[in-house]
Amino acid sequence: MSYSVVWFKRDLRVHDHAALHEAIKKGPTLCLYLIEPSLWSTNCVATQHYHFLLESLRDLYKEIKRCGSVLHVVTGEAVEVFDRLYHLKPFHLLCSHEETGDAVSYERDRAVARWCRQRSIAWSQSKQFGVTRGLKDRDHWKKHWDQHIRQPCIPVPTTIQGTPLPWHEPPPPNAAELRLDPHDPPLRQKGGRHLALAVLGTFLNDRSTQYRGGISSPLSAPTACSRISAYLAFGCLSLREVMQATTQKMQELTPGNAWHKKGLAAFTSRLHWHCHFIQKLESEPEIEFQNMHRGYDGLRENDWNAEHFDALVAGKTGWPLVDACVAMLRETGWLNFRMRAMLVSTAAYPLWLDWRPVGQWLARQFLDYEPGIHWSQLQMQSGTTGINVPRIYNPLKQAQDHDPNGIFVRRWIPAMQRVPDSWLFEPWKMPVSLQQKHDVAIGDDLGRPVVDLATATRVAKQKLFELRAQTQVRAGKSAIVRKHGSRKGLRITKKKTLVAPPPQQDLLDF
Numbered sequence: 437m438s439y440s441v442v443w444f445k446r447d448l449r450v451h452d453h454a455a456l457h458e459a460i461k462k463g464p465t466l467c468l469y470l471i472e473p474s475l476w477s478t479n480c481v482a483t484q485h486y487h488f489l490l491e492s493l494r495d496l497y498k499e500i501k502r503c504g505s506v507l508h509v510v511t512g513e514a515v516e517v518f519d520r521l522y523h524l525k526p527f528h529l530l531c532s533h534e535e536t537g538d539a540v541s542y543e544r545d546r547a548v549a550r551w552c553r554q555r556s557i558a559w560s561q562s563k564q565f566g567v568t569r570g571l572k573d574r575d576h577w578k579k580h581w582d583q584h585i586r587q588p589c590i591p592v593p594t595t596i597q598g599t600p601l602p603w604h605e606p607p608p609p610n611a612a613e614l615r616l617d618p619h620d621p622p623l624r625q626k627g628g629r630h631l632a633l634a635v636l637g638t639f640l641n642d643r644s645t646q647y648r649g650g651i652s653s654p655l656s657a658p659t660a661c662s663r664i665s666a667y668l669a670f671g672c673l674s675l676r677e678v679m680q681a682t683t684q685k686m687q688e689l690t691p692g693n694a695w696h697k698k699g700l701a702a703f704t705s706r707l708h709w710h711c712h713f714i715q716k717l718e719s720e721p722e723i724e725f726q727n728m729h730r731g732y733d734g735l736r737e738n739d740w741n742a743e744h745f746d747a748l749v750a751g752k753t754g755w756p757l758v759d760a761c762v763a764m765l766r767e768t769g770w771l772n773f774r775m776r777a778m779l780v781s782t783a784a785y786p787l788w789l790d791w792r793p794v795g796q797w798l799a800r801q802f803l804d805y806e807p808g809i810h811w812s813q814l815q816m817q818s819g820t821t822g823i824n825v826p827r828i829y830n831p832l833k834q835a836q837d838h839d840p841n842g843i844f845v846r847r848w849i850p851a852m853q854r855v856p857d858s859w860l861f862e863p864w865k866m867p868v869s870l871q872q873k874h875d876v877a878i879g880d881d882l883g884r885p886v887v888d889l890a891t892a893t894r895v896a897k898q899k900l901f902e903l904r905a906q907t908q909v910r911a912g913k914s915a916i917v918r919k920h921g922s923r924k925g926l927r928i929t930k931k932k933t934l935v936a937p938p939p940q941q942d943l944l945d946f
C-alpha cells in the first residue's frame with residue numbers, strides 16, 4: 437500500500453500544518469525530519485541553533501505521538517535519504533512547506549525537485565508565510581499576504597495513520613560530531629512549541645502593554661518585545677496563528693485598554709515586515725551574497741580590516757554600548773531591533789566592514805537567524821540596497837538616549853561598574869591616574885576605539901553619498917523599488933508607474 441511522506445523542515449508543529457494536512461487526507465503518512473550535514477556546515481549556524489532544533493523536535497515528537505504516530509528523525513542528505521526510502525518502500529507523494537532559506541537549502545530543494553521529477557513523485561509544497569513564490573513585482577503583495585493570513589488555521593489532526601521507517605535509525609549526532617561552532621549562549625531561549633505558546637501568551641496578555649515605548653531601549657526590550665522570533669524561524673508557531681491570536685486579543689480589549697491595543701497594532705505591523713523582508717530573498721536569492729544594488733559593488737569589499745572585525749567580535753571596540761550588545765548576544769542569543777541595527781551600522785560605517793562576513797558572524801550569534809530577514813537587514817543597515825535612506829546610528833548618542841545611567845552597559849561589561857558616571861560614554865578618555873584610581877585599564881579591561889568615531893563616520897558617509905549621487909547608481913534604483921520596495925506610501929498609477937511621496941530627510945542620528 438502506498439503512503440505519503442511529510443517532510444518537516446522549518447515548521448516544527450502539527451497545528452496549522454498544511455503539508456501534514458494534505459498528506460494525511462491521502463492515507464498512511466510517514467513523518468520525517470532530516471538532519472542534513474550540508475545545512476549544518478555553513479558559516480551561519482552554531483550549536484545554539486542545533487540544540488534549539490533538538491528541543492523543538494522533542495516537542496514535535498510528543499505532538500505526533502498524541503496523534504497516534506511517530507516522528508522519524510534521520511541523518512543524511514535529502515536526496516540520499518529519499519532515494520534509500522524510495523528503494524526500500526516506494527512512495528508517490530512528498531509534502532512539505534515552501535522554504536525561503538539560504539543558498540545551501542535552495543540548492544538542496546532544487547536537487548530534491550529534480551529527483552522527484554525523475555521518479556514521477558509529486559512534491560507538494562504548501563505556503564507557510566505570506567511570501568509568494570514566482571512573484572513578478574510588489575504591486576499586489578499585500579493582497580496575497582492578507583489572503584494567506586486570513587484563512588482559518590488548520591487544526592491539529594485527531595489521528596495520523598503512520599507507517600514505519602524501513603530501517604533502524606541511530607539517534608541524531610551531537611553538535612561536536614557535526615563540527616558545529618560551539619557557540620551556545622547560557623541564557624538563550626529554549627526550543628519547542630509548548631514554550632513558544634507560553635511566550636506568546638505572556639506577550640499578548642501582559643507584556644505587549646510595554647511594546648510601544650519599550651522596544652528600543654536594550655533595557656526594556658527583552659520583556660517589551662514579543663520574543664517569538666526564534667519560534668517563528670523554526671516554525672514552532674505559525675505566523676498565521678500569531679496574527680489571528682493578536683487580532684482576537686485586540687478585539688477583546690476594551691476602550692480603556694487603548695495603549696495595550698496600540699502596542700498590539702504596532703506588533704502586527706512587524707508581522708507584515710517578517711514576510712516583506714523574506715519576500716526579498718525569495719524573489720532574489722542572490723542578495724545573500726551580492727549587493728541588492730550592484731552599483732554599490734566594490735564599496736567596501738576590498739577594504740577588509742581584520743583588526744576592526746576582531747575588535748567588534750571580541751566586544752572590544754571601546755564604545756560601551758556596542759561592546760555591551762556583543763556581550764549580551766554572547767550570553768543570550770538575542771538583541772532588539774535597534775541594537776542589531778546599531779551594531780551593523782557601527783560595523784558598516786566607522787569600522788567600514790563589508791556586510792557579508794559581519795552577517796555570517798551575526799547569523800551564528802542570533803538564535804532567530806532567518807535568512808530572508810537577516811540578509812535584507814544587513815544590506816539595509818549597510819546602505820547597499822540603493823532604495824533605503826541610509827541610517828547611521830551613533831553608538832554614543834544611542835547610549836545617551838537608551839541607557840543614560842549606564843545600567844545596561846554595567847550589566848554586560850563588569851569593568852564598566854568601576855567607571856565613574858562622568859566617563860560612562862567615553863571611558864577611553866579617562867586620564868591614566870583616574871584609571872589607576874578606579875582600577876580600570878583601557879586597552880585591557882575595556883577596549884580602546886580602533887578609530888576616531890566622528891572622523892571615521894564622516895569619511896564613510898562621504899564615500900557612500902558620493903556613490904549614491906552617481907547618475908548610473910541613481911538610475912538603477914527604480915528597478916529595485918519595483919522588485920523589492922514596499923508599496924506603503926507609494927501610489928500606483930493606471931500605467932503601473934510608482935509615484936513616490938515627497939523625499940524625507942536622511943535619518944542620520946548624528
Ligand SMILES: Cc1cc2nc3c(=O)[nH]c(=O)nc-3n(C[C@H](O)[C@H](O)[C@H](O)COP(=O)(O)OP(=O)(O)OC[C@H]3O[C@@H](n4cnc5c(N)ncnc54)[C@H](O)[C@@H]3O)c2cc1C
Nearest residue numbers: 661662663664665706709710773776777804805806810813
Ligand atoms: C541586522 C539585523 C538582522 C536581523 N536578523 C534577523 C533574523 O535573522 N531573524 C529575525 O527574525 N529577525 C531579524 N531581525 C529583525 C528584528 O531585529 C528581530 O525580528 C526582532 O528583534 C526579534 O525579536 P522579537 O520577536 O521580540 O520582535 P518583535 O518586535 O516582537 O516582532 C515580532 C516579529 O516580527 C518580525 N519582525 C520584527 N522586526 C522586524 C524587522 N525589522 N524586519 C523583519 N521582521 C521583523 C519578527 O518575525 C519578530 O519575531 C534583524 C534585524 C537587524 C537590524
